[in-house]
Amino acid sequence: MPLVSPVLQTTLDRRSPDRQGKVRDLYDFGDCLLLVATDRISAFDYVLGSGIPDKGKILTQISAFWFDRTRPIVANHLLSTDPTTYPPQAQPAVDTLRGRSMLVKKTEPLPIECVARGYLSGSGWKDYVATGQVCGLRLPAGLRESDRLPEPIFTPASKAQSGHDMNIAEADAAKLIGPRLFARARDLTLRLYAEGSAHAEACGIIVADTKFEFGMLPPNGGPEEDRLILIDEVLTPDSSRFWPRDDYKPGGAQPSFDKQFVRDYLERIRWNKQPPVPSLPADVVENTRGKYLEAYRRLTGRELE
Secondary structure (H helix, E strand, O other), X not given: OOOOOOOOOOOEOOEOOOEXXXXXXXXXXXXXXXXXXXXXXXXXXXEEEEEOOOHHHHHHHHHHHHHHHOOOOOOEOEEEOOHHHOOHHHHHHHHHHOOOEEEEEOOXXXXXXXXXXXXOOHHHHHHHHHHOEEOOEEOOOOOOOOOEEEEEEEOOEEOOOOOOOEEOOHHHHHHHHOHHHHHHHHHHHHHHHHHHHHHHHHOOEEEEEEEEEEEEOOOOOOOHHHHEEEEOOOOXXXXXXXXXXXXXXXXXXXXXXXXXXXXXXXXXXXXXXXXXXXXXXXXXXXXXXXXHXXXXXXXXXXXXX
């Protein structure tokens, strides 16, 4: 069994989160936000009854690594990962927050997910089989599942309030945020993917696809696109499809550094993907934690704090 218990809920001196996502608890401090990554895990759009110990720390510390590495490409929202520098109300929870939290700038998030794909998998593969296209982009005929694409592509998605995000065409995304902002988001997405996938491949990991989120800083009199910064999480096993490079074999699904053990277990027990949500057995929890931790160590060259 894991040596630590998963952190499934957080509070700050009896203050509950102002908002909760599937994984993150968010506390609003006016001019900044505190993002706390719990060990909750979701599958098929539901948060499961079991957590994965240290998952929140792994996601936070991978993101912090990438925020630092990609700063020459685009500014980001990270202010601090040191809980002793957080607002006074957070100080009683320093031990819980250490390693799994970020103090960040407040932004207005774009209403689209910015997805880069270098390989044909997931919803992109399903779209291609049905139409020969992904998000309206025509791809060469005869590609197999998990094939490397001739070049990485940008495939935006609309943000769903619940359930899955939906792939949309570039023209539709440009209508949502405006053509200049869209062009900037697309360019940054592909540049970030190029940087991230090159580093990951050198570490033995293929980044098949990944999604980025961008937010707008308050108006400052400059061009709108200059206010766009990178937010949320970056190139983690939750936001990306990571494959072990040495095991890559196109023509079908690939082994991965993510929650595939969880999905496989839920399929095996034939869960109907409706409440009540199941809990996970110890071996699934341990194997999933191990995959997340291996991805972290490979990418950062560090041990978990």
